[in-house]
Amino acid sequence: MPTFEYQATATDGRVNRGRLFAPTLDGAAQLLAGQGLQVTKLEVAADPNDPLNAQSADPLAPVARPAPTARSETSAPAREIPSMVVEDPIDNRRSYFQTSVAGPLVGKVPLEDLQFFFRQMATMLEAGVPIVQTIGTIGGQSGSNKLKDIIKETGTAVEQGFPMSHVFQRYPEVFSPIMVSLVRAGEDGGILDDTMAQVADYIDKEIKLRNLYKRVTFMPKLQVGASVVVIIGANLIIGSINASANKLSSPLTTPATWLWLGPLLVFLFLFFRVGLANPAMKRIWDMMTANIPALKTIIRELAMAKFGRAFGALYRGGVPLTRCMQLAADACGNEHLRAQMYPAVRRLESGDGITETFRETGAFNPLVIDMVGTGETTGNLDMMLQKMSDFYEDDAEAKAYKLGQFTGIVVGLCVAVYIGYIVISFWVGYYGGIGSAAS
Numbered sequence: 001m002p003t004f005e006y007q008a009t010a011t012d013g014r015v016n017r018g019r020l021f022a023p024t025l026d027g028a029a030q031l032l033a034g035q036g037l038q039v040t041k042l043e044v045a046a047d048p049n050d051p052l053n054a055q056s057a058d059p060l061a062p063v064a065r066p067a068p069t070a071r072s073e074t075s076a077p078a079r080e081i082p083s084m085v086v087e088d089p090i091d092n093r094r095s096y097f098q099t100s101v102a103g104p105l106v107g108k109v110p111l112e113d114l115q116f117f118f119r120q121m122a123t124m125l126e127a128g129v130p131i132v133q134t135i136g137t138i139g140g141q142s143g144s145n146k147l148k149d150i151i152k153e154t155g156t157a158v159e160q161g162f163p164m165s166h167v168f169q170r171y172p173e174v175f176s177p178i179m180v181s182l183v184r185a186g187e188d189g190g191i192l193d194d195t196m197a198q199v200a201d202y203i204d205k206e207i208k209l210r211n212l213y214k215r216v217t218f219m220p221k222l223q224v225g226a227s228v229v230v231i232i233g234a235n236l237i238i239g240s241i242n243a244s245a246n247k248l249s250s251p252l253t254t255p256a257t258w259l260w261l262g263p264l265l266v267f268l269f270l271f272f273r274v275g276l277a278n279p280a281m282k283r284i285w286d287m288m289t290a291n292i293p294a295l296k297t298i299i300r301e302l303a304m305a306k307f308g309r310a311f312g313a314l315y316r317g318g319v320p321l322t323r324c325m326q327l328a329a330d331a332c333g334n335e336h337l338r339a340q341m342y343p344a345v346r347r348l349e350s351g352d353g354i355t356e357t358f359r360e361t362g363a364f365n366p367l368v369i370d371m372v373g374t375g376e377t378t379g380n381l382d383m384m385l386q387k388m389s390d391f392y393e394d395d396a397e398a399k400a401y402k403l404g405q406f407t408g409i410v411v412g413l414c415v416a417v418y419i420g421y422i423v424i425s426f427w428v429g430y431y432g433g434i435g436s437a438a439s
Contacts, residue, residue: 004019004020004028004042004043004044005017005018005019005042005043005044006018006019006020006028006032006036006039006041006042007039007040007041007042008032008038008039008040008041008042009037009038009040010037015040020032021091028042029042036187044378047143057204059345077110077395079103099170099172099173099277100274100277100278101274103171103172103173103174103277104274104277105273105274107146107171107173107174108173108174109144109146109147110143110144111203111206111210112207113142113143113144113147114147114174114175114179114203115200115203115204115207115409116141117138117142117147117151118179118196118197118200118203119196119197119200119250120134120137120138120141121134121138121193121196122134122193122196122197122200123195124137124138125192125193125196126193126197128149129190131158131164132155132158132159135151135154135155135158135164136155138151139152141157146174147174150167150168150171150174152170154165154167154168163184163187164183164187164192165180165183165184165187168180168183172277173277176333177330177331177333178199178202178306178330178332178333179199179202179333180329180330181327181328181330181331182195182198182199183195183196184327184330185327185328185331188323188327202306209401209404212401212404212405213404213407213408213421215408216404216405216407216409216411217407217408217411219412220408220411220412220415221411223415223419224252224415224418227250227252227419227422228250228252228253231248231249231250231253231422232253234247234248235247235248235253248426249417249422249425250421250422250425251418251421259422271373283333283335283336283339286299286334286335286336286337289335290334290336290337295403297399298399298403299334300334300337300365301399302333303332303333303334303337304332304364304365304368306331306332306333307328307329307331307332307337307341308328308368308385308386311324311325311328311385319350322345322349323355324347325341325344325348326342326345329341329344329345331341340361340362340363341363343361344357344358344360344361347360352380353376353377354372354374354376355369355372358372371384371385371387372384372385431432
């Protein structure tokens with residue numbers, strides 16, 4: 001259920017500010033009117049801790065609490081806002097170090113544990129088990145201590161009326177933006193069991209793709225490691241027999257190589273773990289990868305598949321069109337494309353057509369625009385988007401697997417060149433030593 005920020009005038013003339021939960025903007029206005037308040041400002045709350053909030057200057061800043069209104073000695077006490085206006089029971093303050101440094105480095109949760117969590121949530125919610133009971137049951141089954149703590153915190157928040165995404169967004173090192181946005185989409189559209197299943201499927205495909213890369217690169221990595229061990233072991237044996245004899249050498253056993261290779265590996269590790277956790281850095285990275293010939297097609301198709309599936313599910317669930325666009329853009333998983341899609345929200349609010357809006361953003365390819373135009377004309381927009389997302393997802397998945405196999409071949413060739421260099425260097429040194437001895 002979304003959170004709304006409001007400013008309203010009470011019957012005694014005092015201005016009240018705060019937050020409340022309601023299924024829609026109209027529902028929030030009716031709740032405030034029922035409390036005798038005249039609404040002067042009402043909008044969806046922008047949580048500064050939300051990693052999906054593009055408008056937040058500081059995503060780690062704590063949620064701003066309304067400042068207390070100055071009391072006049074002669075004025076009547078301000079009207080208290082009852083049950084629906086609640087204070088956040090969770091301490092939202094996580095330091096930059098916790099969220100963007102320690103979290104990505106040591107706070108990760110295995111994908112297998114996340115996949116089990118979302119799959120169990122989807123199954124139990126679909127069976128009609130209350131959400132609080134579901135969270136409590138699954139919390140005791142998780143194999144990750146950090147995930148157990150997050151699930152426990154989630155249960156506490158849900159019991160007090162807060163949405164699950166309210167907690168998930170505080171842990172970007174565990175829940176990626178696409179996970180948070182899909183969960184939020186399910187909360188907004190009343191299809192939480194469906195979106196939980198979508199997240200589980202997404203994680204399952206991610207696990208399979210990672211396992212593919214591990215499998216195709218296992219032998220090259222083993223060969224490199226074995227070459228280093230063999231060279232070091234052979235040099236120890238040669239040195240014990242004849243200290244003045246020529247020894248084997250390779251770039252990875254030369255100390256000078258590690259003077260630049262070591263810092264480079266540390267930098268790459270920190271960049272991918274910590275640097276890309278920053279939304280601004282992630283957007284720059286997505287812009288760069290969008291121009292790599294071998295990757296840009298796969299990246300765009302994967303993003304379009306995620307967008308289409310989320311948009312179709314939301315639209316079918318009755319979520320307002322502008323909210324569908326915003327959440328689906330969050331779900332695409334690409335900051336560069338997301339930044340191109342966000343202006344479409346304002347265009348839709350001004351009454352422009354969906355097809356024309358998609359075309360003006362420049363983020364969608366012609367096939368997507370044609371399918372959206374057909375769906376908009378026939379009134380089957382959600383079905384067309386689902387078909388489009390199925391097509392893109394299958395095609396992008398096939399290309400990603402091909403890229404993984406190609407990567408394994410390239411790595412294998414690089415290792416072959418490396419080992420060939422070692423062998424040639426050895427024999428050149430060996431025959432050079434014989435020639436020197438003969439002369």
